[in-house]
Amino acid sequence: MGTLLAARALGMNSLGLDIAPEAEICSRAKVAQVTRSEVMRYLERLPAHPAKDIKLRRDVGALLHPHTVRSLIPMRSRLLADMAKESEPGCASVVLAALLGILHGHASFSLSVPSAHAFAMAPSYVRKYAEKNGLTRPIRDIRACLRAKIERCIPETPGPRVESKIIRGSATDILTHFASYIGKVDVILTSPPYLSAQTYYKDNWLRHWLLDVENTVSQGEYLQTASVTKYSTLVETILDKCSKLLRPEGRLICIAGDVRAAARSSRPFSIINTTAIPPLGVQGTPGSIWLLTLYLAITYQDCWGRQI
Numbered sequence: 001m002g003t004l005l006a007a008r009a010l011g012m013n014s015l016g017l018d019i020a021p022e023a024e025i026c027s028r029a030k031v032a033q034v035t036r037s038e039v040m041r042y043l044e045r046l047p048a049h050p051a052k053d054i055k056l057r058r059d060v061g062a063l064l065h066p067h068t069v070r071s072l073i074p075m076r077s078r079l080l081a082d083m084a085k086e087s088e089p090g091c092a093s094v095v096l097a098a099l100l101g102i103l104h105g106h107a108s109f110s111l112s113v114p115s116a117h118a119f120a121m122a123p124s125y126v127r128k129y130a131e132k133n134g135l136t137r138p139i140r141d142i143r144a145c146l147r148a149k150i151e152r153c154i155p156e157t158p159g160p161r162v163e164s165k166i167i168r169g170s171a172t173d174i175l176t177h178f179a180s181y182i183g184k185v186d187v188i189l190t191s192p193p194y195l196s197a198q199t200y201y202k203d204n205w206l207r208h209w210l211l212d213v214e215n216t217v218s219q220g221e222y223l224q225t226a227s228v229t230k231y232s233t234l235v236e237t238i239l240d241k242c243s244k245l246l247r248p249e250g251r252l253i254c255i256a257g258d259v260r261a262a263a264r265s266s267r268p269f270s271i272i273n274t275t276a277i278p279p280l281g282v283q284g285t286p287g288s289i290w291l292l293t294l295y296l297a298i299t300y301q302d303c304w305g306r307q308i
């Protein structure tokens with residue numbers, strides 16, 4: 001949800017909606033009104049001693065050392081509890097987002113066996129790869145790693161204070177989530193999953209473990225399908241709902257993937273019937289704008305910033 005950060009830098013209010021719990025937390029961090037010093041002070045108060053009596057899971061153990069797992073559990077419990085108490089995104093959201101950012105990767109502050117940063121690979125693959133290449137799961141000082149990450153990502157002084165509403169939910173329910181904004185949104189910016197090209201749910205299994213949401217997140221809610229019919233029907237429905245949020249001269253901007261229907265197909269294709277969406281007009285005035293970042297899906301050829 002980088003869009004919320006950009007909106008804040010411009011002093012614009014924003015709404016964010018994504019089905020992924022990790023996206024919700026990272027977005028909260030991006031609009032948090034806290035200084036880096038406040039976050040660092042909060043970090044020092046977090047439990048850092050490894051918990052005993054923790055049943056270690058084999059899949060998690062493929063990427064993380066048992067010591068790391070034992071240290072993470074009490075820390076994440078405190079972070080989740082504190083985040084639930086925050087009336088607006090604050091230190092707990094920032095530290096939890098930072099923790100998600102260092103959970104796996106190959107930086108000096110990453111907690112896992114050296115691996116991809118963007119997504120967590122399957123445990124069996126990681127185990128075999130680590131064995132073959134002599135890679136080991138590091139034992140790290142998690143607090144020191146978090147300090148390094150926060151130092152890099154959080155400015156000492158936060159950006160302008162804006163109003164932001166961030167929701168974890170499906171784009172199909174957008175009108176329910178944002179009912180009070182119907183007819184009021186100036187810009188909708190979407191950066192959707194591409195047809196049959198992304199596996200956000202599967203790729204985030206370790207982050208879902210950390211956030212303790214494995215039982216509440218369902219793959220079926222993600223927009224992920226190889227069926228052109230299903231995809232276009234869903235997207236058209238969502239876009240139609242989105243159009244109801246826009247004010248009369250609002251604008252919808254979509255970042256779209258250049259995806260081919262089949263390996264033998266040489267040309268990208270348009271699968272969204274944009275004539276179903278009412279025509280939109282000119283941009284609103286920065287400052288008064290409610291920017292809605294919505295991660296729904298659209299896949300056709302040439303529409304980076306295209307007005308529909």
Ligand SMILES: C[S@@+](CC[C@H](N)C(=O)[O-])C[C@H]1O[C@@H](n2cnc3c(N)ncnc32)[C@H](O)[C@@H]1O
Pocket residue numbers: 001002003017018019020023169170171172190191192193200221222223224294295296
């Ligand atoms: C290309 S990414 C967009 C990332 C975002 N623009 C950013 O700046 O980080 C697509 C996003 O769509 C989300 N997504 C997938 N299915 C969804 C659904 N049914 N409703 C809302 N968001 C969904 C994924 O979780 C993913 O974060």
